[in-house]
Amino acid sequence: MSVNQTDPMIGRLIDDRYQVRSRIARGGMATVYLATDLRLERRVAIKIMHGHLADDASFKERFIQEARSAARLAHPNVVNVFDQGQDDDSAYLVMEYLPGITLRELLQDHKVLTPEQAMDIMEAVLAGLAAAHRAGIVHRDLKPENVLLADDGRIKIGDFGLARAATANTATGAALLGTIAYLSPELVTRGIADTRSDIYALGIMLYEMLTGEQPYKGDQPMQIAYQHANDTVPAPGIVNPSVPVELDELVLWATARDPEHRPRDARALLDQLLDVQRALADPSGPPPNRTMVLPSAAATAVLPGFSAAGATGDTEVVPRARHRTGPVGPATEDGNADRLQALAARRHRRGAIWLVVVVVLALLAGGAGWYFGSGPGAQAQVPDVSGKDPAAAAAQLIDEGFTVAPDNRSDFSPVVPAGQVTATDPQASTALQKGSTVTLVVSQGPRQIAIPEVLGATLDAARAALSDFSVEEPVRQFDAKDEGTVIGIAGVGGDGNAVGLSAGAEYGEQQPITLTVSLGPVPDVVGQTLEDAQSELTGAGLVGTQSGSEYSGEMEAGSVIRAQPTEQGPVTPGDTIDLIVSDGPAPVTVPDVTGQTIDDATAQLEALGLFADFDDCLNFTCAFYDWKASLPVTATDPAPGSVVAAGSTIRLSYRVE
Incomplete structure (x- = not known):
């Protein structure tokens, strides 16, 4: 189910510089939008913290920590951070925009990757993570959702929202902030993370790429956490016999339960991965080639009549010298006249030739201008039609000179309502020749995912189990269950109203979920004096008010006989508790x-x-x-x-x- 609501951030100008265009994704802490940097005229991704978290110092510090952590890294395999600031009540983070997919989406489409594909992705991820470890940063939340595969072939790590300095190893309850499927044993049992915890998560990711499944499964998050802490990850070759034994050994080394038995950091694992790649190459042939996609290339042309002095450094160009081969006799007056006449004739012929050349070039330039300007060779950028009705999107594409494919494609989208255009193929801003065919991708709404069982779990464990959804700030109320226990879960129905959810129910990916958490029972103040009862209720966040008195043969005068909420329903902080006080015996x-x-x-x-x-x-x-x-x-x-x-x-x- 989805909620058809207009995002108020779309169209907003942030800090007089960033024009918000469309929404890309929504998470538990923030929403990511596609925006235009008006100052530098480039597209960027802008991450804006949810407004209801602005007053929460811990969330705000974690948000700023992401900016600081990522900004300290300058590496081709780490998402670049350009800017960070505050606009009114919105804290924001500006990053480079990478059109493409995540590793999670790739696995959903292809299930199992070849060993070569898995090693290529791991090589890029390890290179970026090695830079983070070298800078003293532990990511703490590595998972396929945070590995970005750009359309141009680049692979980058993103979302350093849980990153910490490598020396900040105490967790204070944050051990379950990462996704449960990738948590290392030490994070589960002691809440402590260092560089080797990141290595464990990468080992689980490599296992998943090679087998198409995670090593540990369970109906409850705690079952998976228990397996991380007590079981040994099996070799991926058991599930997929085509996996080379060298990769089996690499996975087992990275996922050792004892951190001391794992690679010390990403650099050590990257070196071993490169050795595995060499070992899997033909041992009798030359070393395997590594294909590198360079951002730009330069070529040096050596023209006839010139020679290049060197292959590197500055190029020295030496013209060939012209010389005569016979004796030069004295010139007579008639000879001079003949030579001048011949020279004039040659110049005349040369001028006529150049006139023809200029006319031909002008015709060619005009033809090329027509061909590439308004003729068949003209190009235009594919417009951004996301969020529009398919008919309106098709009309805009046709108006701008494109042909629309007769059959639309469909895809799930957590942010674009069902029935509206979520993307185009080729994607927006791609330069194409006019007349090219563009396919509309229409949203089916969010992917439906089964709700895990979280009732009775702690808040941190429930958040980890619900990582596929957008978990909002919890509602807290008094209940007979222990303080901190999840006692309710609700989503948003198609009409925009709250709807209760239960384990196993289907609910949209990245859609908002609100948890209800117990504050423990309402304090029992019966038998206390009115003043003592009011003081205890105030300490619990409630308001105690005397609403009447009664004679009592059991309670002394001035003691509370009964305490009951003013309103029916759950008791929440700030509610009023009516106190009935004894007047003594009748x-x-x-x-x-x-x-x-x-x-x-x-x-x-x-x-x-x-x-x-x-x-x-x-x-x-x-x-x-x-x-x-x-x-x-x-x-x-x-x-x-x-x-x-x-x-x-x-x-x-x-x-x-």
Whole structure:
């Protein structure tokens, strides 16, 4: 399911410089947009922290940490960070824009990669990670989603949002911030990460590329975490027999449970990977060639009549010298005239030739201008039609000189509503000849993913298990469950309203999810004084208000008899708790029991919460019959009609006949 909402950031000008064009992706901390840097006239990716996290110092520090960590790295295999700042209430990070896919999308499409493909990707990732480790930075969240495969062949590591200095190894509960499938044993058991934790994650990624699956599976995140901490990753060759034994050994080395038995950093693993590549090459042939895609190439042309002095450094150009081969006789006057006439004729012929050349070149230039300007050779950039209705997108493409393919392609998109254009093939901004065919890619909405079981888990564990979704700031409420326990999970329905989710339910990828977390039970203040009860409730984030009082034979006056929420439903911070306070025992009116027997009067008084007292009968006749059941009460003290406190004693008088 998806929510058809307009993103207010699209079209906004950030910091008077970055014009937001469209949304690329949304995560738990921030949303990434495609924007134009108006100052440098280039496309960039701008990552804007969610507004509701702006006041959270820890989230803001983590966001700024990403900028600082990535900005310290200047490497072809690390996403470049250009700028970072604050615009109104929006903290933002400006990065290079890399059109392409992630390694996760590649694995979803192809399942298993060849050993050569896996090694090529690992070589690029390790090169970038080695630069990070050399700078003292641990990534801490390596996974296929953070490996970017650009359309031009570049491979880069992104998302240093969890990066820390290599010496900052204490976790304080952050051990599960990375994705559970790639967490190292030491992160699971002790919450400690260093360069070798990154190596473990890369070992799991290499296993996944070679087999098409992750080594550990489970219905619950804690089951997977338990396997990381207690089991040994199997060799990928067990699942895929075509994997060379050298790559089996590389995976087992990188995923050793004991960090001391792994490569010390990315550089060490990269060196071993290069050795494996050489070993897998033909041992009888020359060393394997490495194809390098250079950003630019230069060529030196040696023209006839010139010679190049060297292959490197400055090029020295030496013209060939012209010389005569016979004696030069004295010139006569007629000879001079003949020579001048011949020279003039040659110049005339040369001028005519140049005139023809100029005319031909002008015609060629005009024809080329027409061909490439408005004729068949004209080129134009594919416009960005994402977010539009397919009919409107096709009309715009046709207006700009392109042909639209009769059949659209479909693809999942977590940000573009179903039925709208999510991309084009070729992609936007590609320069094509007019008349070229462009295929529209129409969104099917977000990919539907089964919700894992997170009820009863801690908040950090639930966030890790829900990494495929956008987990919003949790709702906290009082509950009988222990503090910090997840007690509810909700998403957003097609009508924009909240809808409850359960384990196994299908829900859209990267769609918002809100967790409800227990604050523990509401404090029990019954029996406390009003002042003490209000103080304890205030400390828990609640408001205690006396809403009434009652007589109580059990609670002393001024003590709380009952505490109950003012509103029905869950109790959340800031709610009011109504307190009922005891007025002490209820007063009782002494009844008129005169004329009744002593036993009957006693029973009536006790039924009202009073006690009866009377003297024993000392008359000798009382020994011969039941005098309490026979003798009548003649008076009471206090007298009938008096008001006394419950539990008071009433004195009975009687007379022996």
